[in-house]
Amino acid sequence: MSPRKIKEFVIEKLIFLCGIASIVFVALIFIFLVREGLSLFKTIGLGDFLSGKFWYPISDPPKLGILPLILGSLLVTAGAIALAVPLGIASAFYIADIAPPKVRDLLKSCIEVLSAIPSVVLGFIGIVTLVPLIKKLFGVPTGLTALTGSIMLAFMALPTIISISEDAINSVPKEYKSGAIALGATHWQTLHRVVIHGAMPGIIAASMLGIGRVFGETMAVMMVTGNAAVIPKSLLQPVRTLTATIAAEMGEAVRGSEHYFALFAIGLVLFVISFAINVTADLFLHRGKKR
Numbered sequence: 001m002s003p004r005k006i007k008e009f010v011i012e013k014l015i016f017l018c019g020i021a022s023i024v025f026v027a028l029i030f031i032f033l034v035r036e037g038l039s040l041f042k043t044i045g046l047g048d049f050l051s052g053k054f055w056y057p058i059s060d061p062p063k064l065g066i067l068p069l070i071l072g073s074l075l076v077t078a079g080a081i082a083l084a085v086p087l088g089i090a091s092a093f094y095i096a097d098i099a100p101p102k103v104r105d106l107l108k109s110c111i112e113v114l115s116a117i118p119s120v121v122l123g124f125i126g127i128v129t130l131v132p133l134i135k136k137l138f139g140v141p142t143g144l145t146a147l148t149g150s151i152m153l154a155f156m157a158l159p160t161i162i163s164i165s166e167d168a169i170n171s172v173p174k175e176y177k178s179g180a181i182a183l184g185a186t187h188w189q190t191l192h193r194v195v196i197h198g199a200m201p202g203i204i205a206a207s208m209l210g211i212g213r214v215f216g217e218t219m220a221v222m223m224v225t226g227n228a229a230v231i232p233k234s235l236l237q238p239v240r241t242l243t244a245t246i247a248a249e250m251g252e253a254v255r256g257s258e259h260y261f262a263l264f265a266i267g268l269v270l271f272v273i274s275f276a277i278n279v280t281a282d283l284f285l286h287r288g289k290k291r
Contacts, residue, residue: 079150088161123223168202
């Protein structure tokens with residue numbers, strides 16, 4: 001066997017081992033969460049845990065209902081996606097098909113820089129600038145609200161949505177665009193009626209990955225949402241998310257207590273939701289490739 005073939009063989013096996021290792025790590029994380037999280041359900045029912053309206057883990061007896069946390073996460077995520085998806089898709093179309101080459105390169109560089117900013121830095125910026133602005137604009141007692149968290153998370157989801165949507169738009173065959181223009185369609189009509197349909201699976205996948213990025217965020221949302229474990233009635237109320245609860249309380253939970261196991265059960269819920277989001281996004285990406 002020649003040195004070149006040996007080198008290719010070694011590289012191929014290393015790549016294979018890396019892929020297997022990633023699967024093993026995910027499986028081990030899931031097993032650990034299941035082992036610790038399921039211990040909670042020896043003393044509390046699954047229905048009471050998921051639908052309970054009160055999260056008072058250190059009361060006597062402890063109340064471990066995560067419905068306020070689930071609704072807080074969903075509300076913040078829904079607000080973030082409502083802001084990020086339209087803006088992200090519009091930005092992707094501008095970068096891919098409208099912007100001049102120099103502007104395109106500048107914007108892509110800015111997006112890459114934006115995605116590299118640590119979430120704790122964005123949370124600090126939100127506390128200093130966005131929280132007082134929300135309080136002043138809406139006349140609420142505090143600017144630490146679900147709306148503040150939604151705006152910050154939308155800002156964080158934009159790089160993911162823009163980058164993947166742009167790739168999906170660029171993957172649409174140029175023959176489709178040329179054919180539409182040759183038939184008399186304008187540039188806008190080509191984008192609106194041809195390109196967006198060809199890129200739709202990738203755009204949906206980008207949106208799903210953006211949802212996953214938002215739903216799993218911890219530090220920024222913990223810093224700007226007020227961390228009140230109550231069922232939210234509007235975006236202008238303080239809320240607490242699932243991720244923020246784990247980050248805020250894991251260091252204080254007594255090992256082996258119901259509180260400790262409940263935090264792992266929350267982690268298991270987050271794992272299942274994140275896994276479902278990523279699988280859905282992957283299905284849309286493969287659907288786009290088949291087309």
